[in-house]
Amino acid sequence: MKKILHLTLFLAIVSVIAGGALAYFNELTEPVIAENEAKQERETLLEMYPDANVEDFKDVDLSSIESKTINKIYSYQDFYIFNMSVSGYSQGTTFLVSIDKNNLNIDKFIAISNGDTSGLGTQVLDEPFRKSLEGNPADGQLDTISGATVSSGPVVEGIHEAASVVESLE
Numbered sequence: 001m002k003k004i005l006h007l008t009l010f011l012a013i014v015s016v017i018a019g020g021a022l023a024y025f026n027e028l029t030e031p032v033i034a035e036n037e038a039k040q041e042r043e044t045l046l047e048m049y050p051d052a053n054v055e056d057f058k059d060v061d062l063s064s065i066e067s068k069t070i071n072k073i074y075s076y077q078d079f080y081i082f083n084m085s086v087s088g089y090s091q092g093t094t095f096l097v098s099i100d101k102n103n104l105n106i107d108k109f110i111a112i113s114n115g116d117t118s119g120l121g122t123q124v125l126d127e128p129f130r131k132s133l134e135g136n137p138a139d140g141q142l143d144t145i146s147g148a149t150v151s152s153g154p155v156v157e158g159i160h161e162a163a164s165v166v167e168s169l170e
Contacts (some may be wrong), residue, residue, distance in 0.1 A: 035053035040112070041083065044096055048108045052076060055076065065165055069158050073165070079107055080169065082162040097159055099138045099166050106159065109133045138163035 042054050049056075060073035060080065071094075072083040078101050085094045091114075098108040109130045138143055141158045 015029065041072075041096075044110055044112060045076075046095065048081070048098060048110055049076060061167065065168075067161065067165070069161060070165065073169075078102055080162070080166050081108075082158075082165070084158045084162065086158040093155055095155060095158075097133075097162055099159075099162055100142070101148050101166060101169075104138050104163050104166060106133050106136055110158075111155075133159070138166070142143065 042057075045057050046052060046054065057074040057076050060075050061075060062070065065073075069086050070082055071085055074081040074083075076098075079098045080101060081096055081098045083094070083096055086092050087113050093111055093114045095109065095111040097106060099105070102106050111130070132144060137157050142159060
């Protein structure tokens with residue numbers, strides 16, 4: 001009985017120390033991770049619009065928008081740029097889509113990350129999918145990738161949601 005108490009106490013102490021260490025290192029690395037993600041996003045925005053400066057992209061207030069997929073919205077010239085994360089087969093897709101405020105056409109699309117099946121689901125990262133979207137109405141019929149509709153379908157649904165948000169912002 002005494003041995004069980006000692007082992008239980010030992011396990012509790014080790015758990016507290018390990019939990020504390022994890023919390024401490026999480027607190028230490030969280031700002032660095034956030035800054036790296038912000039830097040990556042700024043670089044992607046500049047990749048979309050190379051003639052722009054980082055200061056040209058203005059944050060749009062999301063407080064009146066109810067969405068589980070829209071992370072951020074930027075305003076740049078005649079465009080709204082949406083940072084979105086949608087579900088997929090496995091981990092889903094995070095992407096930026098730029099929509100013209102005047103005619104709701106997709107100006108630019110860049111997939112930032114995709115955690116779905118390599119080869120099929122990751123095709124949303126490739127140029128053919130990007131080119132199939134750009135220039136088309138964001139609120140219209142958009143092609144999905146055959147064999148990867150679980151990955152590309154939510155991207156298209158996210159773009160449709162972004163188009164409806166653009167209409168509500170104007």
